[in-house]
Amino acid sequence: MNLKRLASLAVTTLVLCASGLSSAQSQELVVGSSATYRPFAYESPSKEIVGYDVDMIKAIAQKAGLKIKIVNTPWTGIFAALNNGDLDLVISGVTINDKRKQSYDFTTPYFEARQLIAVHSNSTAKSLKDLAGKKIGVVNGSTGDDMASREFGKTNPDIRRFESTPVVISELANNGLDAAIGDNGVIAFRAQEHKQLKTVSDPSFPKEYFGIVVKQGNKALLDKLNAGLAAVKADGSYAQIYKKWFQAEAPALPAQ
């Protein structure tokens, strides 16, 4: 009797352990995205987070057999949340650059980006250099911020930093700024909402790529995401998703 009970206990424990293990394997990964970045990620009227980034990560997760949950995380704290472990990965229009590579690991590119300048339609500015002495709005810590800081100095008071692109564009449309610099997809989308604004593309801006970010050293997850991304590129879903959000043919992405 006693032995039987012990045996059943052992079996129960084993089963419990096994179920615990399997649930750990199929655990939901928490994906952080700042949903103020239309058309990459934004909240739909029904409070759902939608956009190019969201469709891409869903397609990638499906190919890689990962379960994901997307959490709207403010851009300012998004990398801190990744470091804390609150997030497993970040897909939020993050440009791959050397400085960030020192602190995080990136997947291969999933989007080709370029910086774009928005100005008032009567402006004669043709390039970043023409913006010297002008009030320039950027998103704090973004690539546009980097560009402007490198050209005009990090502590230049003419560079105005804000939390999100919509705020920068509102400030520009309200004449609080002369120009705004940001990622092409978002700036183009926002500028066409205001008829008094136009966009200027500076050919000297380098081509850049967006990548999915994981915590440094999380190679297991990185490999799975890269495999998923390769599959998404190969089977044409990348081109399809790109067309859906940008109404254009998808550019070929390097598999660096």
Added chain:
Amino acid sequence: MEQVLWFGWFRADIISEYGVLFWRGLQMTIAVTLLCIVQGTALGLSIGMARVAEARHAPARQICYYALRWPSTIYVSFFRGTPLFVQILLIHFAVLPLFINPTDGLLISGEAARDLKQNYGAFLSGIVALTLNAGAYISEIFRAGIQSIDKGQIEASRSLGMSFPRTMYHVVLPQAFRRMLPPLGNNAISLLKDSSLISAIGLAELAYAARTVAGAYSRYWEPYLTISLMYWVLTLGLAYLVKKLEARYGRGDSR
């Protein structure tokens, strides 16, 4: 730039790299706070008196009630009942463009409006929002101070033939002011801390400097600890000032 580590973890170099921003930010924070303390106190005094205004005979009685008490009560209720952050965004992105706008500003338009908005837009909105907000809180301090003075004194001076404003100026306010000093000091300290919210509309004050560093380096300890210390020193300074004032103006009471 070479990394400078303090205590093995504090990257002092990223603070000194943005040193100018912190220095200018500190000046901006102090300027905003002082301006808003002065303006908020003036506004709070007027609103506070409007809230207790009374007169005996028509039509002054009705005027006091409908033109002074009512509007001031609604004003105080609105600015105390909504978050300051929301007020700042509302004023900067909605109210200010209505008045100052290059195309059809109600107050200022044309090139002057563009210049003003680009150079002082965030500063102006921040000052207006913080002053209006502080005015509401300070008016309550004034009202409480005024009401804490025994009604008999007001009745006595009114029966001696003094008007309401003269009663206020000669009898009530000098006594009430002493009692109001500690809560006014508290308010000044909150004002200093609340000024950090203006960074959301791009005003380069202390919190903005920290946000910029955090955005550039994704490091949070260094910038936010730095400005915490700076705010702390500033509030300690303010508290000391208030204590001095209390010691000076409280003398009358300790007979």
